[in-house]
Amino acid sequence: MPSQDFVQVADITExxxxxxxxxxxxxxxxxxxxxxxxxxxIDEMCTHEDYSLALGCIKGRRIKCSLHGSYFDLAxxxxxxxxxxEPVCSYRVAVADGKIWxxxxxxxxxxxxxxxxx
Numbered sequence: 001m002p003s004q005d006f007v008q009v010a011d012i013t014e015x016x017x018x019x020x021x022x023x024x025x026x027x028x029x030x031x032x033x034x035x036x037x038x039x040x041x042i043d044e045m046c047t048h049e050d051y052s053l054a055l056g057c058i059k060g061r062r063i064k065c066s067l068h069g070s071y072f073d074l075a076x077x078x079x080x081x082x083x084x085x086e087p088v089c090s091y092r093v094a095v096a097d098g099k100i101w102x103x104x105x106x107x108x109x110x111x112x113x114x115x116x117x118x
Contacts, residue, residue: 002094002096002101002103003103005103005105005106006092006094006101006102006103007025007101007102007103007104008099008100008101009023009025009030009032009041009100009101009102010023010032010099010100011098011099011100012095012098012099012100013098015032015034015039015100016034017034017035017037018034018035018058019033019034020032020033020034020053020054020058020063021054022044022052022054025102025104026104028043028104029043029044029045029052030042030043030044030091030102030104031043031044031053031054031063032100032102033058033063033074035058035060035061035063035074036060036061038061039093039095039100040074040075040090040093040108041090041091041093041102041104042063042072042074042077042088042089042090042091043077043088043089043115043116045088046065046067046068046070046072046084046088047079047084047085047086047087047088047116048065048067048068048070048079048083048084048085048086049065049067049068051065051066051067051068053065053072053088055067058074059071061073061074061075062074062080064081065084068083068084069081069083070082070083070084072084072087072088073090074090075090075108075110075111076090076108076110076111076112077089077090077111077112077115078112078114086114086115086116087111087112087114087115088115089107089111089112089115089116090107090108090111090112090115091103091104091106091107091108091111092106092107092108092109093108
């Protein structure tokens with residue numbers, strides 16, 4: 001089990017490759033994504049129009065907002081397609097004993113520090 005700062009958010013059997021699951025943690029709307037063999041937790045809402053990324057689609061290691069077509073890198077949170085120009089936060093994730101854990105207070109290694117981390 002990861003350190004006490006991590007919170008269990010799912011069992012690995014809950015999410016197949018290419019699936020995502022929105023959830024709320026400590027007042028934040030977050031999104032768990034299983035893409036390219038890895039797990040990511042990002043802010044659920046697009047930074048452009050505050051629209052749920054859970055309604056979008058996963059393309060490789062990117063997620064597309066279905067409202068205006070912005071793409072975000074799941075690992076860094078950075079947008080790489082307009083109209084979004086601010087990143088979403090990408091949080092630190094650990095997998096242990098068949099469980100997926102997130103540390104909502106710590107950004108993923110390599111994640112953008114420009115995000116609106118609360």
